[in-house]
Amino acid sequence: MKSEQLLDEIRDANLSYLILAQHLIRQDKAEALYRLGISEEVADVLEGLSTGQILKIAAGNMLMCRFRFDDATVWNLLRNHTRERGVAGAHAAILMAQALPEAA
């Protein structure tokens, strides 16, 4: 019962994520690569997915989105309260923008 509910939630999250990703890519691909942190290759695949394909992919038991930043420094900056918040945010943004995958 409970795992059923979890699967539903995963599907919902996947669906929102995939639809948003496709929307971003169709609007402006270069910008979408920055926002999503994916390679152009993956973006091309996502762009071409049909609604049926999206529904099918979303229904798996794994989340299609993941945490992009493995670096603890970034997370510490983002949750920072002591320093001037805006500056810590900018610091995090610099590190995050650099962490994007480079084109193969």
Next chain:
Amino acid sequence: MRLSSVVDDAAEVRRASSLIELGARLQVLESETRLSRERLLKLYKEIQGKSPPKGMLPFSTDWFVTWMPNIHASLFMAIYNTMIKSSALDDIEAIVKSYRLYLEQCKANDLGIELSITRAWRLVRFIDTGMLKMTACTKCSGRFIVRDHDLTRHYVCGLCHMPSRAGHTKDPATRLAH
């Protein structure tokens, strides 16, 4: 210069318009589009509702290494470098797109806009010509802008090592430099 194709001409006007909307100075437009000065002036007045400011562009590299501007400029370059690497954009397209994303980041972090589009454009030129370069902070490994001749072996960025008076300046709006 007269442009042969109407489609090319439209693309040039579109490019110039987006630069003007972001507040670019006339010198930027003249260098990045093939439209005549007269047409650019007309376009500028139509979009901004006033004549473009006259005078020289800021040309010093020093501004980019002062504390707050350095953070902003390094943020812009981080976005720009990612853009350039991940998709096939020409220079000015990448500058415009990166600048818009930079503005978003400033807004999200409640920071005043320190870097104008004109400065951002200059910055890319300075990096291209090697007058400014990027170097990694030895603490956070973020890449920051330094001058060509700066010593960078033990470089620590202005965010890992904050100067004691950092940020205690006037209201950001009054510091906005063009």
